[in-house]
Amino acid sequence: MDENNEMAVxxxxxxxxxxxxxxxxxxxxxxxxxxxxFFQVEAxxxxxxxxxxxxxxxxxxxxxxxxxxxxxWDVFQSDMKPSQLLRKMKSLAGDNITEKALRTLWLxxxxxxxxxxxxxxxxxxxxxxxxxxxxxxxxxxxxxxxxTADNSAMKKYS
Numbered sequence: 001m002d003e004n005n006e007m008a009v010x011x012x013x014x015x016x017x018x019x020x021x022x023x024x025x026x027x028x029x030x031x032x033x034x035x036x037x038f039f040q041v042e043a044x045x046x047x048x049x050x051x052x053x054x055x056x057x058x059x060x061x062x063x064x065x066x067x068x069x070x071x072x073w074d075v076f077q078s079d080m081k082p083s084q085l086l087r088k089m090k091s092l093a094g095d096n097i098t099e100k101a102l103r104t105l106w107l108x109x110x111x112x113x114x115x116x117x118x119x120x121x122x123x124x125x126x127x128x129x130x131x132x133x134x135x136x137x138x139x140x141x142x143x144x145x146x147x148t149a150d151n152s153a154m155k156k157y158s
Contacts, residue, residue, distance in 0.1 A: 024048045026063040034093065035101030053108075082110055082132030086125060099125060113139055 024044050030037040045056055061069060080088065086106050093102060103125055107115050114135045118128050 024050065024059055026059060029064060029068055032096065035097050038101070038105065082106075082114060082136055083129035085109060086129045103128070111136075111139070 024047075026044060027037065027040050030040075041056075041060065045051075045059075050056060050059070086102075089102060089106055089109075097105075106125070107119055110118070110132060114132050117135060118132055121128060121131070123131070
């Protein structure tokens with residue numbers, strides 16, 4: 001294959017790759033209706049086939065207005081118990097969000113080990129937060145394993 005044909009094949013492959021690329025268009029944050037804004041953002045991520053939570057987070061942080069990032073930054077930077085996180089999210093949202101939307105957002109912020117247990121529950125948010133704290137405490141407590149060598153057993157198999 002000569003050099004011109006190789007370049008044509010390379011350009012053709014690049015064009016196919018570029019055609020499959022979809023840009024994410026994060027709409028401006030809708031302060032009056034944040035739950036609708038989150039649905040719009042999730043739709044954009046779905047269109048762009050973005051599934052990783054860290055990638056979604058990075059897109060949002062990169063495009064959110066600094067005044068909103070300042071309000072939520074401590075939520076992302078701390079190791080709060082789930083109930084503390086819920087209280088913080090409630091105080092930030094005020095009356096601008098439904099309990100259903102808050103539940104969805106709160107569950108999304110929890111570790112998978114907690115979220116997977118709670119997501120099937122029909123309990124109210126307060127009860128869920130108590131359960132989440134208990135699971136969090138169990139998962140956070142260090143486990144210590146001890147092993148001792150039984151010399152007589154070791155000699156038997158030597």
